[in-house]
Amino acid sequence: MNITVIGTGYVGLVTGACFSKMGNMVYCVDIDEKKIEGLKNNILPIFEPNLDTLVKTSQEKGDLIFTTDIKEALDETNIVFIAVGTPMAEDGSANLDYIFSAASDIANNITRDSLVVIKSTVPVGTGFKVRDHINRILKENNSDVKIDIASNPEFLKEGHAIEDCLHPDRVVIGAESDEVFETLKDLYSPFVLNHDRFVMMDIKSSEMTKYVANAMLATKISFMNEVANICEVTGANVQKVRLGIGSDKRIGYNFIYAGCGYGGSCFPKDVQALINTAQTHGYEPKILSNVESVNKKQKTVLVKKVTDRFGTDLSGLTFAVWGLAFKPGTDDVREAPSLVIVSQLIDHGAKIKAYDSQATEEFKKAIDDKYLDSIEFTPTRYKAIDDSDALILITEWKEFRNPDYDKLAENLNQSIIFDGRNIYDKKIENKGFELYQIGC
The missing domain is CATH 3.40.50.720 (NAD(P)-binding Rossmann-like Domain)
Structure with missing residues (x-):
């Protein structure tokens, strides 16, 4: 054709x-x-x-x-x-x-x-x-x-x-x-x-299907992030909870990973558009409104963990950031959690050393110019940790999954990791690391 x-x-x-x-x-x-x-x-x-x-x-x-x-x-x-x-x-x-x-x-x-x-x-x-x-x-x-x-x-x-x-x-x-x-x-x-x-x-149902599919996936993400926050205040472990519920075929394991929020060109836009469509027709979609609200708040969770550990004044501290894209496998940073996390850390006085294999140039275009002087973009992941006070993992690229922990301990000023995607094993605490995760 x-x-x-x-x-x-x-x-x-x-x-x-x-x-x-x-x-x-x-x-x-x-x-x-x-x-x-x-x-x-x-x-x-x-x-x-x-x-x-x-x-x-x-x-x-x-x-x-x-x-x-x-x-x-x-x-x-x-x-x-x-x-x-x-x-x-x-x-x-x-x-x-x-x-x-x-x-x-x-x-x-x-x-x-x-x-x-x-x-x-x-x-x-x-x-x-x-x-x-x-x-x-x-x-x-x-x-x-x-x-x-x-x-x-x-x-x-x-x-x-x-x-x-x-x-x-x-x-x-x-x-x-x-x-x-x-x-x-x-x-x-x-x-x-x-x-x-x-x-x-029919055509209208087809148009609706796209929005509902993305809204449903976004709902699963925000739901698990809400559960992760409840786990933290109760002492439960969201990783174990995920395994417990994901084994139910009615639920499954996809999109029930806790983390620092979703981003990209689809979920935020489509959830908002579906909310707008409902409101235009006189219906208030409370679940969808809360999905968006939870996600917006979730992007600040890592920043709070950092300030809880170091204090609200981060002047004189430098943080290595691994991952800028909203998800691995893309250079897309639209609505990415990294934009919120990096800008808020700088607002608290911090300096940033950031690495992403694909998304660096798009990130430079997306973040407010006023923050660029406080960010050093490095050519490798290990260059980012040199003389940094802690590592912050935002995007779970495969190259970050099994790092050289000896090199991390040697080059970081302090052996501290803020894991925004829960990809690291708690066992690294036996190596002398402080590990902060979402809901664990």
Whole structure:
């Protein structure tokens, strides 16, 4: 099939590359000329394991074309995916400016009957608004082109996006006709050869499914963080509690790890957007509101542990920070706990020596410039601990899981570790370390 994907951000780039791997001709369109030129030269705007190789291979085969010319793309295709960003507005709602800008571009350049598929995460009812918006412009242009609309939300995990896209656990399709369902089933059939993983529904339910999926996962995280805080004040151990409840098949072990809060581009934005949607329709979603509140507070837990140990005046102290990305496997720092933790430690007078294998440059862009003079970014994890007064683990990259404890003890001014992801064994206290964890 010939496909256009509008937007070369995280979702658009991964989706386009994976479609091309399956033999489709894919045009990836973006208005950012610099980004497109970079992609043509295999310079990716994001880090995602194995994505660079996939993009390079698909371009070499001629199956993946990057362009700023949407007319060129639409002239050659009849399935158009909208995969642009829907950032959070000030009131917590989804900003749909990019969605409707893409819809306008489609309407003004389309020359053949086409299926328009919304891949972006959008509020319930957006698909129909996009359809009406395109049809209105087509009518104004005296065009007889006809479009169908569909919803096909993505469920990609950063750090595992290629695997998730090529081997999805489900493909959700929202549409109004059997013809559209069959078209998208044909497109996705190479991805689900082992067994049928299609979940077909109406468009509004499909749009809601994406938000609810992320909100449910965020709820599990905040729930376990709340439990961890209760464990701390009662003397229980959240790690043992996790094993006890995770063995129940109804609960499972995924997303029940206590830590210093969730971040990223999806969970915070989507929880807020679902809250906004509910409130707009006159319903107050108390559970979701508390999920967000617990997560916001959880990002400060490590800072409190540091100030409880060293006092609120951290002047003259330097802390090594391992991990800046919101999760391992990505360079994404949007809503990352590291932004809160580092800035608050500096506000208390501390200096920071930070290391992350991928997210350093994105972190520099994201944090307020006033903090940069108090941060030294190091090329290796062990450079960060040199002459630091304690180690703070924020992101559980694999390279941090089994450190050289002798080297830590030798280079840290004090053998103190604040473990924000509970990845270290309490046994290291037998080596003379002070270990502070979440809920343990």
